[in-house]
Amino acid sequence: MTNGADNNLLEIQDLWVKFPTRSGIFDAVRGISFSLGRERLGIVGESGSGKSMTGRAILRLIRPPGIVSAARIDLEGENLMELSERQMRSVRGQRISMIMQDPKFSLNPVMRVGEQISEAYRLHANTSKAAAKRKSLEMLEAVKIRDPERVYSLFPHEVSGGMGQRIMIAMMMIPDPKILIADEPTSALDVSVQMQVLEIMDNLVRDRGMGLIFISHDLNLVSAFCDRVLIMYAGRVIETCRADRLHEAKHPYTRGLLNSLPRLDAPVERLEVLKRDPAWRDEDSISGQT
Amino acid sequence: MSGILIDGLNVWFGEHEMRVDAVKGASISVPEGGSFGLVGESGSGKSTILRALTGLVPTWNGYMEVLGTPLGAKRDRSFYRKVQMVFQDPYASLHPRHSVDQVLGETLSLHGFRDIDARISKLLDDVGLGASFRFRYPHQLSGGQRQRVAIARALAPEPQILLLDEPTSALDVSVQAEILNLLSDLRKERNLTYLMVSHNLAVVGHICSSIAVMQLGEIVETLSVEQMRAQETQHPYTKHLLASSLGAIKGDGSGADRAHG
Numbered sequence: 406m407t408n409g410a411d412n413n414l415l416e417i418q419d420l421w422v423k424f425p426t427r428s429g430i431f432d433a434v435r436g437i438s439f440s441l442g443r444e445r446l447g448i449v450g451e452s453g454s455g456k457s458m459t460g461r462a463i464l465r466l467i468r469p470p471g472i473v474s475a476a477r478i479d480l481e482g483e484n485l486m487e488l489s490e491r492q493m494r495s496v497r498g499q500r501i502s503m504i505m506q507d508p509k510f511s512l513n514p515v516m517r518v519g520e521q522i523s524e525a526y527r528l529h530a531n532t533s534k535a536a537a538k539r540k541s542l543e544m545l546e547a548v549k550i551r552d553p554e555r556v557y558s559l560f561p562h563e564v565s566g567g568m569g570q571r572i573m574i575a576m577m578m579i580p581d582p583k584i585l586i587a588d589e590p591t592s593a594l595d596v597s598v599q600m601q602v603l604e605i606m607d608n609l610v611r612d613r614g615m616g617l618i619f620i621s622h623d624l625n626l627v628s629a630f631c632d633r634v635l636i637m638y639a640g641r642v643i644e645t646c647r648a649d650r651l652h653e654a655k656h657p658y659t660r661g662l663l664n665s666l667p668r669l670d671a672p673v674e675r676l677e678v679l680k681r682d683p684a685w686r687d688e689d690s691i692s693g694q695t
Numbered sequence: 696m697s698g699i700l701i702d703g704l705n706v707w708f709g710e711h712e713m714r715v716d717a718v719k720g721a722s723i724s725v726p727e728g729g730s731f732g733l734v735g736e737s738g739s740g741k742s743t744i745l746r747a748l749t750g751l752v753p754t755w756n757g758y759m760e761v762l763g764t765p766l767g768a769k770r771d772r773s774f775y776r777k778v779q780m781v782f783q784d785p786y787a788s789l790h791p792r793h794s795v796d797q798v799l800g801e802t803l804s805l806h807g808f809r810d811i812d813a814r815i816s817k818l819l820d821d822v823g824l825g826a827s828f829r830f831r832y833p834h835q836l837s838g839g840q841r842q843r844v845a846i847a848r849a850l851a852p853e854p855q856i857l858l859l860d861e862p863t864s865a866l867d868v869s870v871q872a873e874i875l876n877l878l879s880d881l882r883k884e885r886n887l888t889y890l891m892v893s894h895n896l897a898v899v900g901h902i903c904s905s906i907a908v909m910q911l912g913e914i915v916e917t918l919s920v921e922q923m924r925a926q927e928t929q930h931p932y933t934k935h936l937l938a939s940s941l942g943a944i945k946g947d948g949s950g951a952d953r954a955h956g
């Protein structure tokens with residue numbers, strides 16, 4: 406896979422996300438910079454480190470009173486920070502899709518899941534209802550849903566956790582986006598289905614040259630599946646590395662994360678718990694640009 | 696006495712040609728103070744078993760018993776004092792307009808506790824959330840922070856049985872380790888009984904002593920965690936699940952599942 410400035414789909418420089426709170430401004434993301442090529446970029450880090458806010462900020466989906474600022478967020482050379490809200494709406498879903506961490510929450514609770522996929526497809530492809538339904542059933546099958554006909558007519562509260570995640574993945578792939586931001590897309594899936602779903606995303610990266618931002622707390626998965634990883638702590642990028650070298654990461658924070666994993670083949674009485682060093686907060690953010 | 700006893704449980708949804716048999720003839724026995732894991736395919740009926748136990752699915756037959764008391768169609772408040780559930784989806788299970796303080800305070804007062812203020816601080820502390828989270832609303836919390844609030848809420852009535860549906864799948868590994876240690880400590884201190892669903896065999900292996908493997912609504916195999924570790928399994932699906940997990944767990948690139956060489 407080739408990388409480098411010319412090949413980059415996305416260039417982000419000095420991105421901040423701020424929330425005014427009672428006790429002053431809280432900086433959820435603190436001046437991070439990275440680029441995304443036609444690759445699988447993993448973002449890992451502890452809960453609250455700013456992974457989801459980074460993903461949402463790219464789409465300018467931070468709810469007020471939250472504030473996004475950045476020197477630039479260039480999508481194929483066009484600075485998204487300068488677009489109007491109307492122009493942003495056509496970026497969202499068309500050029501950049503995001504699978505939210507809360508899959509069922511993003512579905513309409515009173516509409517059958519199949520109809521929601523069909524509607525998304527018709528918005529995109531402008532076809533007949535019957536054709537959209539056929540396509541939707543195909544998509545459900547592609548994400549390894551057993552019995553797509555039945556699941557098509559279920560309401561969101563009637564599908565299992567793992568089905569909900571796969572339905573969201575199916576919907577987000579319909580518009581054939583340039584960039585897919587997937588926030589914990591497989592956290593409810595067992596390993597075998599997980600591998601099949603990753604394979605689908607992988608094909609999109611390989612065959613259609615899509616860029617994938619893969620947010621996950623599953624270090625093993627990111628290490629096995631992604632090309633590059635950004636490791637976030639307290640709103641900054643504290644370390645970056647090649648994904649297959651994640652297990653050799655140097656930073657004590659990353660080491661701590663790796664050591665707190667339970668292992669099927671090596672049981673322990675108590676799991677190691679990360680000991681945070683207050684000095685980590687003040688370390689400079691490392692650039693994830695290529 | 697057994698903590699949880701389930702014998703020949705069937706659960707279905709819908710009628711006639713729309714009927715789905717989500718759980719078919721499932722039997723599980725968890726001793727009081729024991730810890731039992733449910734693993735298996737997505738959509739195989741794991742959450743449905745927990746939901747049937749807590750009275751959230753009316754269409755079931757078979758036998759279910761909790762701490763020696765057989766379960767009928769309804770559950771009263773004393774049931775929820777004894778049995779609490781942590782749901783798979785931390786987003787849907789917290790009321791969007793209730794602050795953390797309200798969520799915990801209401802649960803505590805519903806179950807007749809008085810020293811609510813002190814208990815809220817203690818609960819937040821137990822799940823590793825500081826006092827600064829107390830007056831936040833769900834939309835001001837990250838995914839993992841919400842799940843910790845959900846766990847604190849389940850612990851609030853001091854239940855004897857915890858039903859845990861993927862309790863750590865929304866958590867990063869460091870918080871996961873904290874929560875798993877907390878769950879182990881609580882079980883030892885208070886002799887709690889756990890029935891836990893997880894797709895992560897390493898997590899189940901850490902917390903549970905026995906597991907049942909589900910596929911298409913049926914329990915296809917029940918085995919001890921030692922048997923699971925030693926890969927002493929009979930059923931092909933269990934073998935497959937173990938093989939993929941061990942492959943993925945190595946994570947050093949030597950596993951069979953690495954997408955690109």
Ligand SMILES: Nc1ncnc2c1ncn2[C@@H]1O[C@H](COP(=O)(O)OP(=O)(O)OP(=O)(O)O)[C@@H](O)[C@H]1O
Nearest residue numbers: 424433452453454455456457458835836837838839
């Ligand atoms: N509306 C808000 N007001 C105040 N703080 C907020 C708000 N929304 C998010 N935050 C805070 O921003 C920080 C980053 O949140 P984010 O959702 O990006 O975390 P995350 O890395 O995705 O964590 P997780 O792995 O738990 O999902 C968290 O500490 C969170 O509490």
Ligand SMILES: Nc1ncnc2c1ncn2[C@@H]1O[C@H](COP(=O)(O)OP(=O)(O)OP(=O)(O)O)[C@@H](O)[C@H]1O
Nearest residue numbers: 563565566567568708717737738739740741742743
């Ligand atoms: N209210 C409902 N109406 C109709 N079908 C339902 C309902 N609730 C669950 N089901 C179906 O029952 C089956 C089992 O679902 P369940 O949620 O128990 O799966 P699960 O094993 O927990 O899966 P996952 O690991 O994906 O969460 C699924 O096919 C699901 O669609």
Ligand SMILES: [Mg+2]
Nearest residue numbers: 457506837838
């Ligand atoms: Mg998140």
Ligand SMILES: [Mg+2]
Nearest residue numbers: 565566742783
């Ligand atoms: Mg489930």
